[in-house]
Amino acid sequence: MTASRWxxxxxxxxxxxxxxxxxxxxxxxxxxxxxGLVVIISAIMVWELVGMLDAARSKAPLVLALIAGACLAVAIEVPISFALPLLLFPSMAGFGRMEQGGVRYAVFTASIMLAGYGMMALRDDFGLVWMAWLVSVVVVTDIAGYFAGRTIGGPKFWPRVSPKKTWAGTVAGWVGAALVGLGFAAATTAGSGLMGISIAVAMASQIGDIAESAVKRKAEVKDSSNLIPGHGGLLDRFDGMLGAALFILFVGQLVGLPTATP
Structure with a gap:
């Protein structure tokens, strides 16, 4: 263990x-x-994304971030049939403004909007327990992956895109997520199946992390911004939550979520 590693x-x-x-x-x-918290975070992530993909346009990041925030704030307050076009409008509004990376902007912005909506809907519809579980899974996955990757090292997961991520850290994230699922299953009526769902959420979180790393690699930047000391930008920290929230949004619609009454 060397000092530079930590x-x-x-x-x-x-x-x-x-x-x-x-x-x-x-x-x-x-x-x-x-x-309000989700809207602000989502808007800042869109601002960071535009800054990475099209830094030459000084006003575009702020304008598109404001559009995204406004659309998300309204979307959660209206019926889903009217919310859907609002969630996709920021992608359409910025698609033609990008001198480069238009497709990446549209796809990633749609992911941010849908994930933000999904987190708000999860908290509103399923309550505190499920939202706390989702946050815990993502945070523990990230922490377990960080320490295992730095301590154990070993084969890289995808060195061309994310040279610091290892298989040891990836698997440790799954183990950490399973333990979170076990803890919530024991404390609620969700059942042991929550462990499997937690591992799948951890995988989705890691996919979100890798996807954001690919965007940064294409844009030739190390961090999405420098807003957070030691972490880069909000997009760097919430990329895992994007993948996890999208996964829960779609899985919840397809198969539903188990009851998690304390």
Whole structure:
């Protein structure tokens, strides 16, 4: 174990603790407080995305971020039939404005919007327990992957796109997610099947992480922004949540979610 391997640990821990604290407070409060938090985070992620893909257009990131935030804020308050076009409108609004990366912008922005909507709907429809479970799975997956990857090392997961991610960290994330599922299954009536769902959510989270890494590699940037010390930007930290929330949004519609009454 070398010092350079852990030189970003302190700022990551401090920033991570603050983000988790703010996020869990928003989850606990729910309602408009949580909606507002998700809208702000989603808008900033769109701002970061546009900045990576088309930095030459100085006003485009802010304009498209405001459009995305406004559409998401309205979408959660109207019936789903009217929410769907609102969730896709930011992709359409920015698609033709990109000098490069238009398809990547449209797909990733749609993912941000759908994931943000999915998290708000999950909190509104299924309550605090399910949202706390989702956040816990994503956070533990990331933490377990970070420490196992730095400690064990070994074969890389996809070195061309994400040279720091290892198979050891990837599998450790699955194990951590399974333990979270086991804990929530024991504390609720969800049943042991929650362990399998938790592992699948961890996989979706890791896919979101890899997808964002691919966007950064194509844009030739290390971080989506420098907003968060030790972490880069919000998109760097919430890429896993994007994948997890999208997975839950679609799986919940297809097969439903088990009851998780305390």
């Amino acid at each position: 030189d970003d640990l302190t700022p990551r821990l401090i920033s991570g603790a603050l983000m988790v604290g703010i996020g869990m407070l928003g989850v606990w409060l729910g309602g408009l407080w949580f909606h």
